[in-house]
Amino acid sequence: MTDKKVDSNLEYLKKLFIMPDSPDKFIEFGHQLLEILHHLFQERGGIHSSITLPQLSMIFDQTAIPNNPKLIKDVLIEIKDKIIHHSVKVGSPYYIGHMTSAIPYFMILLEMIIAALNQNQVKIETAKASSFVEREFLAWLHRLIFQRTDRFYERNVQNHRIALGNITSDGTIGNMTALLVAREKAFPPKGGFPGCRIAGFDKALKFYGYKRAVVIVSARGHYSIKKAANLLGIGEENVLSIPVDLCNRIDIDALKETLKDIESREIDERTKVIAIVGIAGTTETGNIDNLDALEQISRDVDAYYHIDACWGGSALLVEEYRTLFKGIERADSVSVDAHKLLYCPMSMGIVLFRSEKDLNYIRHSSQYVIRRNSVDMGRFTVEGSRSFACLKAWAALKIIGRQGYSLLFGHARNSTEYFKQILDNSGDFETFSQPELFILAYRFIPNAAREKLIEWCKISAHSSKEKSKEAKQNIRKINHLINGLNIKLHKALRMDDTTFVSRTILESTQYRPNKIVVLRAVLINPLTSEHILDEILEIQKRIGLQIWQGFEPAYQKILEKLVNEKRIKATREI
Numbered sequence: 072m073t074d075k076k077v078d079s080n081l082e083y084l085k086k087l088f089i090m091p092d093s094p095d096k097f098i099e100f101g102h103q104l105l106e107i108l109h110h111l112f113q114e115r116g117g118i119h120s121s122i123t124l125p126q127l128s129m130i131f132d133q134t135a136i137p138n139n140p141k142l143i144k145d146v147l148i149e150i151k152d153k154i155i156h157h158s159v160k161v162g163s164p165y166y167i168g169h170m171t172s173a174i175p176y177f178m179i180l181l182e183m184i185i186a187a188l189n190q191n192q193v194k195i196e197t198a199k200a201s202s203f204v205e206r207e208f209l210a211w212l213h214r215l216i217f218q219r220t221d222r223f224y225e226r227n228v229q230n231h232r233i234a235l236g237n238i239t240s241d242g243t244i245g246n247m248t249a250l251l252v253a254r255e256k257a258f259p260p261k262g263g264f265p266g267c268r269i270a271g272f273d274k275a276l277k278f279y280g281y282k283r284a285v286v287i288v289s290a291r292g293h294y295s296i297k298k299a300a301n302l303l304g305i306g307e308e309n310v311l312s313i314p315v316d317l318c319n320r321i322d323i324d325a326l327k328e329t330l331k332d333i334e335s336r337e338i339d340e341r342t343k344v345i346a347i348v349g350i351a352g353t354t355e356t357g358n359i360d361n362l363d364a365l366e367q368i369s370r371d372v373d374a375y376y377h378i379d380a381c382w383g384g385s386a387l388l389v390e391e392y393r394t395l396f397k398g399i400e401r402a403d404s405v406s407v408d409a410h411k412l413l414y415c416p417m418s419m420g421i422v423l424f425r426s427e428k429d430l431n432y433i434r435h436s437s438q439y440v441i442r443r444n445s446v447d448m449g450r451f452t453v454e455g456s457r458s459f460a461c462l463k464a465w466a467a468l469k470i471i472g473r474q475g476y477s478l479l480f481g482h483a484r485n486s487t488e489y490f491k492q493i494l495d496n497s498g499d500f501e502t503f504s505q506p507e508l509f510i511l512a513y514r515f516i517p518n519a520a521r522e523k524l525i526e527w528c529k530i531s532a533h534s535s536k537e538k539s540k541e542a543k544q545n546i547r548k549i550n551h552l553i554n555g556l557n558i559k560l561h562k563a564l565r566m567d568d569t570t571f572v573s574r575t576i577l578e579s580t581q582y583r584p585n586k587i588v589v590l591r592a593v594l595i596n597p598l599t600s601e602h603i604l605d606e607i608l609e610i611q612k613r614i615g616l617q618i619w620q621g622f623e624p625a626y627q628k629i630l631e632k633l634v635n636e637k638r639i640k641a642t643r644e645i
């Protein structure tokens with residue numbers, strides 16, 4: 072079907088804009104669009120749509136901007152057929168693979184308000200009430216995390232001279248803003264030195280007598296920390312990665328060792344620790360660092376202390392989770408993502424600073440937008456133009472409320488515990504994390520192979536050096552095989568497309584130093600029931616066992632080879 076040709080003229084174009092007497096078409100298309108979306112929600116079938124990536128590239132292969140205007144109606148049909156049908160159903164209760172998940176329907180309506188108002192949060196002239204909403208929202212979150220006094224919040228909730236934090240596009244910018252402040256605090260203006268942001272990193276190091284400056288985070292750190300180091304001139308290789316303990320938390324002893332090493336360097340190798348970053352909800356396993364200990368250590372080495380709580384921070388809404396975050400209230404800054412556990416649609420980050428003065432380190436002004444002494448929010452942000460995204464999170468906290476979030480997180484926790492329990496009981500799976508915040512890392516491993524691994528682990532821990540070395544080699548070989556099995560299983564699950572979990576590689580805490588391929592479930596969709604989890608496991612087990620048949624000969628070969636090697640060795644010894 073060819074689209075109807077539009078005779079474009081200014082009168083027609085004027086009618087496309089929102090005016091006091093907006094045309095009925097606005098309501099008509101609004102209804103149509105909501106209906107299209109409603110149908111999408113009702114659709115059954117595959118999660119990813121069966122269209123292939125090459126087929127998609129053929130649909131979107133126009134190389135020039137269209138010349139002739141089209142009717143809105145026709146473009147809506149095109150959006151429905153070409154885009155909506157081929158989008159990922161991240162809201163499906165069978166989709167338990169990513170932090171991007173289901174959202175409440177009222178968010179779609181709030182998005183409409185945001186677009187309709189089209190406020191630009193950069194300055195008061197383009198964002199009036201919305202600037203006050205943003206400050207109120209930031210004060211709520213600041214209080215939730217840092218728990219300063221009533222008087223502090225009464226004084227600062229709408230104090231335009233300071234900023235308690237920023238609303239950002241996402242968690243990456245949140246982390247970057249925090250590390251920007253950390254960098255400035257590490258090399259502040261002093262004497263004739265104008266500060267790092269003015270003089271640059273090279274001069275800052277020279278002025279303060281350092282050869283190198285580093286940021287420290289655990290091996291589970293999100294890659295946004297490296298991105299920030301890159302953009303801030305610190306350099307990715309200056310992000311030091313500390314191993315994790317068995318619970319995927321930063322290994323405090325290893326961290327202390329690293330810091331001891333840094334402190335002991337010669338004068339011409341002096342190294343400044345710009346920041347230590349704690350993680351409150353690791354991306355891969357959802358675990359929380361020992362935030363309390365990290366705070367003390369940061370103070371001891373005079374380093375800025377940032378907590379990346381992009382994943383887990385919102386759990387503080389529920390009082391019983393606070394103990395997991397002990398010490399967070401003493402961090403210098405904390406980043407949280409609204410599009411994760413606040414159940415907001417893509418995308419919005421929040422970064423909060425314990426001291427209301429810290430954002431002054433990056434404060435800036437310009438003649439045409441954010442004049443000195445203005446009340447504009449843009450004075451304190453890395454980003455320029457920003458949408459009124461925080462309306463969604465602000466309204467969600469009112470509509471769902473802390474009680475509602477408590478119920479949602481309760482469901483998420485039950486789902487995670489239930490999934491772990493059925494995986495552990497199944498015999499053909501191995502779970503790798505003690506879930507704290509609704510993420511589970513696990514893999515498919517047939518019972519016999521798992522038992523062999525356990526046996527070799529025992530040998531490697533309790534035997535002579537030589538035997539232990541041999542056992543470690545066997546463990547490596549089996550893990551290598553099981554990695555291949557899980558990659559294949561994951562691909563087969565993608566083909567099956569009725570369920571979805573993600574896949575990643577972890578430095579194993581059990582089988583160090585083996586890298587293992589794991590499946591990863593993020594269990595936050597309130598519509599994911601125990602029955603659905605049973606189904607997901609059943610599908611994974613069925614397909615996993617089918618694929619294992621192809622791997623079994625290789626497995627048997629490894630075992631035979633080991634038996635033969637043992638025999639030869641025993642004969643030689645005789």
Ligand SMILES: Cc1ncc(COP(=O)(O)O)c(C=O)c1O
Pocket residue numbers: 170241242243244246293295350352353354379380381382408418420
């Ligand atoms: C722990 C953590 N930090 C930071 C980020 C980055 O957030 P965003 O994708 O919103 O930039 C993520 C994203 O998954 C994360 O899990």
